[in-house]
Amino acid sequence: MSIVTEKLLPTLESQPAPSTIPLLDLKAQYLYLREEISRALQDVADSGTYVLGSRVREFEEAFAAHIGARHCVGVNSGTSALHLALITAGVGVGDEVITVPMTFVATTWAISYVGARPVLVDVDPVTYTMDVGQVERKITARTRAILPVHLYGQPADLAPLLEIGRRYGIPVIEDAAQAHDARYHGQGAGTLGFAGCFSFYPGKNLGAYGEAGAIVTDDDCVAARLRRLRDHAQGQRYHHDELGFNYRMDAFQGAVLGVKLRYLDAWTHARHRLAAGYRERLADLPLQLPTEACDLRHAWHLYVVLHPERDRLRCELEVLGISTGLHYPIPVHLQRAYSHLGYREGDFPVAERIARECLSLPLFPEMTAIQQDQVVAAVRTLLREDPV
Structure with a gap:
């Protein structure tokens, strides 16, 4: 009928x-913030520093504090954030990563980029997030990470996933691309696992004026490696100890995000x-x-x-x-x-x-x-x- x-x-x-x-109405949001955004962008233009720099660093510190993480590492997209998180978790060629089929494909792109295989489990019919009851039976000797997705802004049920990860020695990486300001039992989404990955694509709850993303972590060593990897793996300028990437956040996006985070x-x-x-x-x-x-x-x-x-x-x-x-x-x-x-x-x-x-x-x-x-x-x- x-x-x-x-x-x-x-x-x-x-x-x-x-x-x-x-x-969604991005123009309405811009008109409300136009004066603040214009000043922030002008400051970047006047500074002559257009990639990384103080505006990105200030945003990283503010976002980490906002969600309760020790470190935030700004990158050029949420996809890049997932890619680098998997690398720092030790996932590589021939490995397996357990995730869900109900997500934007960037979740699995990142798994494929490191040469691993996505192993899928269905989602819960009420929350639409990872069905925890299906995860353990998908674990094999090749499983190197569990990657739940906080779909539509709803946090996945992380406590049992983290317990499974602890028992098997498998890191949990949170795809929090849609979960800015979400909370799981009082803690910020993205802060409970090995790392949390955010997208700041313009349509997100916290959106840049272009492409941007970030990884959050409480591990000092992981954060330091992430900062190197995003910048061609440079610990020292022109010294490259591993394969790196041009995944840096530009200063204009850092400035925009710094303004918008306050709201x-x-x-x-x-x-x-x-x-x-x-x-x-x-x-x-x-x-x-x-x-x-x-x-x-x-x-x-x-x-x-x-x-x-x-x-x-x-x-x-x-x-x-x-x-x-x-x-x-x-x-x-x-x-x-x-x-x-x-x-x-x-x-x-x-x-x-x-x-x-x-x-x-x-x-x-x-x-x-x-x-x-x-x-x-x-x-x-x-x-x-x-x-x-």
Whole structure:
């Protein structure tokens, strides 16, 4: 049966389209911060130091303090952060890393970059994060790391994963690319394992004005090696003791992130308020709504609902001027690039269901009550004939 009745469709199509509500609104955020951002960028331009330098160092120190880590090492992307974290954990050619199929592919790219093999386990049907109960039976003599993903801003269940890691001597590396300001039992996401990896891609909860990322760790030696690796493995200029990379964060991104970090708590609060609004007003509809696990703080990077007629619902929302997203419509094990792993459709039924049914509704800190009212009204109109 169609989501929209035959009677309702002509009515929708005959109405003038309302103002489009974006999935996120980076321009609104920029306009609010424009003066501060302009001053910070001008300071960098005047300094003549455009790569690393004091602005990056100041941001690293502030971000580490914000989430409760000893060290933060800024790099040029979240993908690079994952790559370097795996290298410093000792993962290499022929090794295995346990992770999930429901993630952005950068998680597994990093595993492939070091010559290791992604070994996948399904995700939990409620939290959408790594199903801890499946992990131990996937451990082999080649397993060198466990890489949970804090998907959509929900921290994975880290305590049992860390215990498994301790028993087997396997480091846990957190993919916290979507989990800025998330908390696990009071501790900052990204700070509990061997290392935590963040992305500052513009659309993230803490986003740069270009590409940027970071690794956080409490280990002094790991942090020192990360700083060398990101800068062509230079401990001393023009001395290279191992294979290094040009993964440095540029100073302009450090300056932007330094300004925006001061607002992250307020933005996280706004995301929680919006998520609560959706939960309260959509709870009676035939949607699976996201949850916030007990004793955790969700970062609400995305508000992802599940519906069996996702594609139709998405198209009809577009007619009403509501932008949505798909995070992510093809799980890793069904990507052509990973066909060599030998997985098939049906191997990870929970991840596959999420991929088929997921729909990200607009959610961003600058979203107004009127905008959320419009989204809620549209969803209710499309999913029942008596919207309230």
